Amino acid sequence: MARKHYHWTLGGALPKLGRHSEVKHAVLRNYLVDYFLTLVARPEQDQFRITIVDGFCGGGLYVNEDGGEAVGSPLVILEAMKEAKVKVMTTFNRQKDIHFDVQLICVDANKSALLHLRHVLEARGYGDNLRNGSIELVEGEFASLAPALIGRAKKRSPKSGRALFVLDQYGYDQVPMAALQAIFSTMKRPEVILTFYVDSLINYLSPENLKAFERKTGVTGAVTAADIDKATRGPGWRRSIQSALYEQITRKSGASFFTPFFVRPQKGHGDYWLLHLSHHWKARDVMAQTHWTHFNHFVHYAGPGLDMFSTGYATRIDDDGQPQAAFEFDDLASQSSRIALLEQIPRRIAETPEGIPVRKFFVEQANTTPATESMIEQTLLELVHDQQIEVIGDNGSVRRVRKALKDGHVLRYRRQFSLRLLDKMKP
Incomplete structure (x- = not known):
């Protein structure tokens, strides 16, 4: 498959940005704002330090499908920092200013892209940042530069080990597993946002493409000879490949927590994985x-509840060419998640008769559910109210909890049958 690259020339026409890429940039912006707010929630904190590596940064500006200007990931990151700082001061009613000690390293193999990006940054008022090194432009392939970039991020934050790697690769084979392993084995609090054009890999499978993919990424064995040969493919072969690929990427990366979703283009059948990998729940x-x-840009092709991600993936068009029902992250999905959690959580807690601490329970479920901590807590409180589970305090006594659970609270299954809960679960 010919990989689509963008091209920039000073004074020339801007490359066109697909709708799915605009979605990825919106997600990045939203995540960074919330992420920065989380990092500086303590009122006594006056600064925090982080290194952000944009491994495939591009030229800074695009034209979107509506003909309007769309900023690239470097400006998305910089604008998110500005927005977050304003929100930090207002949300927490801070009197003391806070310093965002952020170094943004923009990497691209395309020299003309970096020249264009420098021009854009200068025009947007970031010239001083380029000169003082808080924004740095680096020419080269991320795969070959990764060891040095990881070393720099670690050296800059030896105690906190905090760094974010934004790896919006062109396709599926430009981020080797060795780089992810190095990130998560050498740093305390790293995060990676990785895109992976999974449908493209599967659609263009051949012995030659597979061999090149395995050599460049270090992901081996996820695809078999039977998967490539149309005459010998078994039922569910796409699901099998995607499940094996996902398992290998998450396991080999060394990340403790991971969140996989599909970015859904409005046109075409090419879905992207958006993988978030981290060491912290x-x-x-x-x-x-x-x-x-x-929610209107994300989709997953599995059921709701605690085991949503444990059974692998299925593409939007299944093996027989038929569209599949999708989990849409909308109000309907939220309701179906609630119903599934009400049914599944008591059974999961019952597996530990002596009880399980609240934080431990959430952490153990995190990698296999689309539910947030808040959604799980609300379901737990509902189950406590309906006497399906009980909460044990530090002294071993049953606690009457109505509004909020604490990390140290222990959840224990109550064996009494609840008709009230059964009625709630009925459609």
Whole structure:
């Protein structure tokens, strides 16, 4: 498959940005604002430090499908920081200013893209940032530069180990697993936002393409010879490939938490994975909230509840060429999630007769559910009210909890049958 690259020339026409890429940029902006708010919630905090690596930064500006100007990821990141700082001061009613000590490293293999980006940044008032090094432009392939970039991020934040890698690659084979492993094995609080054009890989499968993909990424064994040969493919072959690919990427990356969703283009049949990888459950929860916020752009092809991601994936067009029902992250999906959680959570808690702490329960479910922490907490409170589960305090006694759960509260299954809950679960 010929990979689509963008081209920039100073004074020339801007490249066209697809709707799905605008969606990815909107998600990035929304996530970063919420992420920064989470990082600086303490009123006594006067600064925080982070390194952001934009591994495929592009030339800074595009024209969207409506003919309007669309900013690229470097400006999305910079504008998100400005928005977050304003919100930090107003949301928390801060009297003391806070310093965002952020270094943005923009990487691209296209020299003309970086020249255009520099021109755009200068024109937008970021010239001083370019000169003082808080914004740096680096020419080269991310795969080859990754070790040095990771080393710089670690050296800059040796204690917190905080860094964000935005890896909006062109396709599916430009981010090797070795780079992800290095990120998550050497830093304490790294995060990666990775796009992966999974439908393109599957649609253009051939022995040659597969060999090149495995060599460049280090993801091996997810696709078999039977998957490539149309005569020997078994039923559900697309689902099998996607499930195996997802399992390998998340396991080999070394990330503790991961959130996978499809970005859904309005036209065509090419879905992208948007994978968020991190070492902290809170980062995962912020990203999950972002998906619900942008519900009209995300989709997943599985059922709601606690096991949504554990059975793999199915593409929007199934093996027989038929459209599949999708989990749309809308009001209907929210309601179906609530019903599924009301049914599944008591059974899951019953698997630990002695009880399980609230935080431990959420962390154990995080990687296999679209539900946010808030959604799970509200369901738990409903189950407590309906006497399906009970809450045990520090002294071992049953607590009457109505509005909020604490991390140290222990959840325990009550074996009494509740007709009231059964009635609630009826459609």
